[in-house]
Amino acid sequence: MKIAMLGGSFNPIHIGHLILADSVCTTFGYDKVLFVPTYCPPHKEMSCTLDSGDRFEMVRLAVEDDERFEAEDCELRRGGVSYTWDTVCYLEEKYKSVLTGKIGLIFGEDLISDYDKWNRASELAKKADLILACRPRDTGLKAEFKNVPTGEYGKNPIHNVTRENFPYPHKIVENPSLEISSSEIRQKIAENGSWRYLVSEKVFEYIKKRNLYAKQF
Numbered sequence: 001m002k003i004a005m006l007g008g009s010f011n012p013i014h015i016g017h018l019i020l021a022d023s024v025c026t027t028f029g030y031d032k033v034l035f036v037p038t039y040c041p042p043h044k045e046m047s048c049t050l051d052s053g054d055r056f057e058m059v060r061l062a063v064e065d066d067e068r069f070e071a072e073d074c075e076l077r078r079g080g081v082s083y084t085w086d087t088v089c090y091l092e093e094k095y096k097s098v099l100t101g102k103i104g105l106i107f108g109e110d111l112i113s114d115y116d117k118w119n120r121a122s123e124l125a126k127k128a129d130l131i132l133a134c135r136p137r138d139t140g141l142k143a144e145f146k147n148v149p150t151g152e153y154g155k156n157p158i159h160n161v162t163r164e165n166f167p168y169p170h171k172i173v174e175n176p177s178l179e180i181s182s183s184e185i186r187q188k189i190a191e192n193g194s195w196r197y198l199v200s201e202k203v204f205e206y207i208k209k210r211n212l213y214a215k216q217f
Contacts, residue, residue, distance in 0.1 A: 004104030023175035038082040061202035108135025125168040134177035189213040
């Protein structure tokens with residue numbers, strides 16, 4: 001079985017994440033994409049404090065109707081800072097009886113300029129198949145809705161690096177580049193804007209029922 005992972009805060013998960021996972025499966029023949037909500041990302045401070053249980057439940061609801069997708073809670077159960085190296089090692093062990101080849105690691109082009117600062121970056125590039133995706137940047141958003149880089153992230157990035165000249169072995173997936181971000185959705189909810197069709201129906205109903213995000217600001 002070919003397995004890839006897509007990590008993130010998923011705060012909330014939206015249709016762009018699902019389209020990306022579908023593109024990876026279709027383009028590279030992956031049988032399974034694991035959606036891995038992070039507990040505490042090392043590279044950013046989340047702009048909205050939301051219970052990790054809510055984030056995981058939204059992911060679970062978003063993916064449950066597609067047998068190729070699965071919600072994986074290993075980082076939430078592990079706690080602490082969520083390092084991708086640890087997660088890839090865990091998934092290799094968990095799926096060793098069925099895994100074919102390396103774990104595919106999906107991440108957006110907005111992260112490549114800081115990839116060298118990731119924990120065990122060079123080793124990770126050898127252990128996993130890096131899959132670089134199109135991802136819109138959070139532009140035109142109010143500061144309180146944006147995620148803030150922490151530590152050395154965002155400082156002295158590698159300039160002019162693109163998916164094409166990224167200096168590690170990698171694959172490129174040409175996923176549709178939708179102008180959607182979780183930050184934008186949070187802002188729209190808080191400001192009573194239009195966001196209904198930016199998330200799956202089940203996620204929409206969950207957010208409305210739990211009154212998420214609107215009460216945070």
